[in-house]
Amino acid sequence: MSDPSAPPAARPALLDIRGLSKSFGTLKALDGVDFTLGEGEIHALLGENGAGKSTLIKVVTGVFARDAGTVRLAGREIAPRSAKDAVDAGIATVYQEVNLLPNLSVAQNLYLGRQPTRFGVVREGEMKRRARALLLDYGLDIDVGAPLSSYSVAVQHITAIARAVDLSARVLILDEPTASLDRHEVEILFSVMRKLADRGIGIVFVSHFLDQVYEICDRVTVLRNGRLIGSRDIADLPRLDLIRMMLGRELAETTHERAASQPDTAREVCVSFKGFGKQGYVAPFDLELRRGEVVGLAGLLGSGRTETARLVFGAERADSGEATIDGKAIKLNSPRDGAGLGFGYCPEERKTEGIVADLTVRENIVLALQARRGLHRPLSRREQDEIAMRYIRMLDIRPPDPERPIGLLSGGNQQKALLARWLATSPKLLVLDEPTRGIDVGAHAEIIRLVRELCDQGLALLVISSELDEIVTYSNRVVVLRDREHVEELKGEAIEVSSILAAIAADSAPAHEAAS
Amino acid sequence: MKASTSVAITAFVLVAGFALCALQFPNIASTRVVANLLTDNAFLGIVAAGMTFVIISGGIDLSVGSVIGFTTVFTALAIERWGIPPFAAFAMVLVLCALFGAAMGTVIHVFELPPFIVTLAGMFLARGVSFLLSTESIPITAPIYSAVSDFAIRLPGGGRLTAIAIAMLVILVVCALLLHLTRFGANVYALGGSRAATALMGIPVGPMTVRIYMLSSVLAGLAGIVFSFYTAAGYSLSAVGVELDTIAAVVIGGTLLTGGQGSVIGTFLGVLIQGMIQTYINFDGTLSSWWTKIATGVLLFVFIALQQGLMALARRSSLKPAGAKPVDVKPVEATPAGAPT
Numbered sequence: 001m002s003d004p005s006a007p008p009a010a011r012p013a014l015l016d017i018r019g020l021s022k023s024f025g026t027l028k029a030l031d032g033v034d035f036t037l038g039e040g041e042i043h044a045l046l047g048e049n050g051a052g053k054s055t056l057i058k059v060v061t062g063v064f065a066r067d068a069g070t071v072r073l074a075g076r077e078i079a080p081r082s083a084k085d086a087v088d089a090g091i092a093t094v095y096q097e098v099n100l101l102p103n104l105s106v107a108q109n110l111y112l113g114r115q116p117t118r119f120g121v122v123r124e125g126e127m128k129r130r131a132r133a134l135l136l137d138y139g140l141d142i143d144v145g146a147p148l149s150s151y152s153v154a155v156q157h158i159t160a161i162a163r164a165v166d167l168s169a170r171v172l173i174l175d176e177p178t179a180s181l182d183r184h185e186v187e188i189l190f191s192v193m194r195k196l197a198d199r200g201i202g203i204v205f206v207s208h209f210l211d212q213v214y215e216i217c218d219r220v221t222v223l224r225n226g227r228l229i230g231s232r233d234i235a236d237l238p239r240l241d242l243i244r245m246m247l248g249r250e251l252a253e254t255t256h257e258r259a260a261s262q263p264d265t266a267r268e269v270c271v272s273f274k275g276f277g278k279q280g281y282v283a284p285f286d287l288e289l290r291r292g293e294v295v296g297l298a299g300l301l302g303s304g305r306t307e308t309a310r311l312v313f314g315a316e317r318a319d320s321g322e323a324t325i326d327g328k329a330i331k332l333n334s335p336r337d338g339a340g341l342g343f344g345y346c347p348e349e350r351k352t353e354g355i356v357a358d359l360t361v362r363e364n365i366v367l368a369l370q371a372r373r374g375l376h377r378p379l380s381r382r383e384q385d386e387i388a389m390r391y392i393r394m395l396d397i398r399p400p401d402p403e404r405p406i407g408l409l410s411g412g413n414q415q416k417a418l419l420a421r422w423l424a425t426s427p428k429l430l431v432l433d434e435p436t437r438g439i440d441v442g443a444h445a446e447i448i449r450l451v452r453e454l455c456d457q458g459l460a461l462l463v464i465s466s467e468l469d470e471i472v473t474y475s476n477r478v479v480v481l482r483d484r485e486h487v488e489e490l491k492g493e494a495i496e497v498s499s500i501l502a503a504i505a506a507d508s509a510p511a512h513e514a515a516s
Numbered sequence: 517m518k519a520s521t522s523v524a525i526t527a528f529v530l531v532a533g534f535a536l537c538a539l540q541f542p543n544i545a546s547t548r549v550v551a552n553l554l555t556d557n558a559f560l561g562i563v564a565a566g567m568t569f570v571i572i573s574g575g576i577d578l579s580v581g582s583v584i585g586f587t588t589v590f591t592a593l594a595i596e597r598w599g600i601p602p603f604a605a606f607a608m609v610l611v612l613c614a615l616f617g618a619a620m621g622t623v624i625h626v627f628e629l630p631p632f633i634v635t636l637a638g639m640f641l642a643r644g645v646s647f648l649l650s651t652e653s654i655p656i657t658a659p660i661y662s663a664v665s666d667f668a669i670r671l672p673g674g675g676r677l678t679a680i681a682i683a684m685l686v687i688l689v690v691c692a693l694l695l696h697l698t699r700f701g702a703n704v705y706a707l708g709g710s711r712a713a714t715a716l717m718g719i720p721v722g723p724m725t726v727r728i729y730m731l732s733s734v735l736a737g738l739a740g741i742v743f744s745f746y747t748a749a750g751y752s753l754s755a756v757g758v759e760l761d762t763i764a765a766v767v768i769g770g771t772l773l774t775g776g777q778g779s780v781i782g783t784f785l786g787v788l789i790q791g792m793i794q795t796y797i798n799f800d801g802t803l804s805s806w807w808t809k810i811a812t813g814v815l816l817f818v819f820i821a822l823q824q825g826l827m828a829l830a831r832r833s834s835l836k837p838a839g840a841k842p843v844d845v846k847p848v849e850a851t852p853a854g855a856p857t
Contacts, residue, residue, distance in 0.1 A: 113719050
């Protein structure tokens with residue numbers, strides 16, 4: 001790590017981003033974001049899903065065009081139109097999914113398009129010699145003639161970095177590079193990063209592993225909902241404050257209406273889980289879901305929230321524990337089992353796992369109900385129209401046109417149509433994964449209101465959200481997850497943004513102090 | 517490593533098959549039969565070399581059979597009816613083929629259309645034009661044709677290595693050098709590995725695509741010229757369905773239909789295997805020659821299944837050390853974080 005105590009102004013700004021904005025339809029994915037990267041600096045870019053990290057990277061690397069703002073590289077304004085433009089300008093990106101050619105040798109991957117040749121023939125020996133020397137510089141002593149796919153992801157990452165740096169990159173963006181590496185491989189990658197930083201290359205490190213951020217980074221910038229929350233020197237930033245920057249608003253703002261706190265026992269148990277879990281996915285947990293109650297799942301990205309939801313719905317098969325309804329064990333091995341029991345699941349990836357974009361609103365709404373009834377009992381067109389119109393009115397889906405392809409609706413209205421899909425099956429339990437993600441502010445409040453209404457009607461709800469204020473507002477109970485484990489269950493008065501933050505940050509804090 | 521395994525298996529099948537044939541008909545193991553096999557399949561070998569480039573790059577070229585047909589008709593008409601000197605006629609037809617291939621490559625790249633559809637259109641187009649030129653078989657009587665068919669290198673044991681067999685061998689060697697030793701060749705493999713990643717690495721994907729289909733069409737044109745020497749005629753119905761024999765030879769030779777892997781030598785072995793089956797059926801004399809197709813079909817199935825199996829094995833072994841999904845990764849505070857310096 002290059003001296004983290006030096007004030008940032010002392011380092012010349014290598015990459016300077018001012019007021020960057022980018023909208024998709026009505027959704028502001030980036031809203032006036034500033035970002036400054038110094039020479040030789042390792043800078044973490046943090047935020048939950050949908051915070052705008054990847055949009056920022058894609059604008060800087062020319063994948064998306066920006067709506068407003070400036071990007072300066074070493075004082076010169078740049079506007080890359082393609083990834084190749086960005087590479088030519090000196091900005092290279094290494095993605096989690098390595099963008100190299102697995103079928104070619106490591107040496108070919110390093111020198112593709114610029115192999116040393118003599119009379120048009122590639123000098124294989126010379127190329128391998130150079131590749132070997134290049135990788136030795138990164139501490140890799142491997143057979144560069146073997147195909148890239150025969151090496152681990154860590155080696156592939158370092159190969160990608162070596163190629164990028166060799167093409168005279170000055171800014172290196174690493175997007176979740178450690179997500180599929182083991183501890184030892186992470187160490188190798190980190191020592192490479194430190195070496196490059198010492199040479200004056202600026203590195204943007206995107207990760208959701210906070211320990212790694214504390215171990216390797218000099219500065220951190222946090223985004224939330226497309227807005228800049230702040231940039232700090234990591235040395236001056238306690239972990240609790242960092243998590244608060246990522247998840248919560250300032251505590252003073254969180255005056256809210258609390259969910260009616262009836263005693264738990266007054267409510268009828270809908271389904272209960274005992275020691276339910278799956279190895280390497282989520283540690284076994286106990287969970288009771290009751291009718292008329294909202295259970296919130298809180299935790300950082302990658303803490304096991306979505307994984308818990310998928311187990312509860314049956315989208316993933318548990319390998320330990322059991323689920324029971326009224327004391328009777330139930331089978332929960334597939335989404336079909338879940339749907340058959342009257343469970344509904346609105347996934348986080350609305351676009352890929354939720355809506356069928358080319359079908360109409362009506363067709364999307366009746367999808368789950370039709371699946372439940374089976375192919376041999378089709379809903380008549382009149383029934384379909386009735387159902388669609390009922391929910392369009394009830395949830396105020398706009399425009400109120402059941403025949404419009406759902407892909408043309410705004411995010412908030414797509415989300416409502418998805419809710420309608422499951423409500424039409426009159427479910428007992430509804431699992432909502434980030435129901436307010438990527439939705440503009442007005443629709444946001446409406447979805448929250450809907451969640452409470454549904455709950456008052458006696459539905460059991462399990463809701464995942466990165467917005468702690470939101471969770472605090474509607475939850476009767478909050479389960480806090482950390483490192484794929486349920487670590488805390490908060491009830492009634494104990495449900496506060498501060499207590500959730502404390503539970504998320506607890507006990508992992510000392511580890512980083514030892515590291516830095 | 518995997519690629520060489522596929523070629524080794526193909527070579528083994530060829531040698532074992534040849535040994536079995538030789539056991540039943542000892543005469544098969546003679547230079548005469550082998551040289552004839554090369555002559556009979558010369559055009560197939562040449563067109564298959566071009567197809568190898570196309571398939572490794574992740575594409576397919578269904579037009580080659582029609583291009584061969586067009587070439588024979590055009591050459592025959594040019595020499596016999598229009599009075600053009602043979603070598604000028606060859607040059608003309610090869611230029612036309614190059615333009616045709618370049619057009620297909622351009623359409624594939626610019627409109628982002630599947631090569632299957634574009635070259636299927638090319639197949640109909642080329643065949644249609646050859647019918648338009650002439651529907652009858654036109655014998656070619658130019659002196660160069662008899663001179664070439666008389667030329668042969670005598671081999672010990674009575675075999676005659678003909679001019680067109682030599683042409684095929686030379687073209688295969690040139691193609692192998694081009695594929696395995698040049699930047700162009702490396703780019704062909706890269707395209708088949710991942711088009712998007714290749715573009716990100718700064719390789720001009722468009723011009724590459726155009727050149728690859730040009731190469732395939734020119735080689736099909738050369739194959740057509742060789743075919744016209746072989747039959748001493750031009751006919752619009754010649755080489756119908758050859759594109760499929762070609763694809764079969766390439767795949768049996770260990771080239772992945774999904775692209776990214778393959779070799780010219782493998783393709784050559786694939787051509788020889790098909791020729792060997794045909795030779796066996798000729799020797800047997802009682803079998804219908806359509807058994808060639810059946811045997812080729814069975815071999816194709818076997819080889820595709822084999823490739824899938826090898827790929828699955830390779831995938832399993834390459835995933836083991838890395839850890840496939842972020843799901844498997846334990847958060848790091850589990851281990852003491854000692855930062856190396």
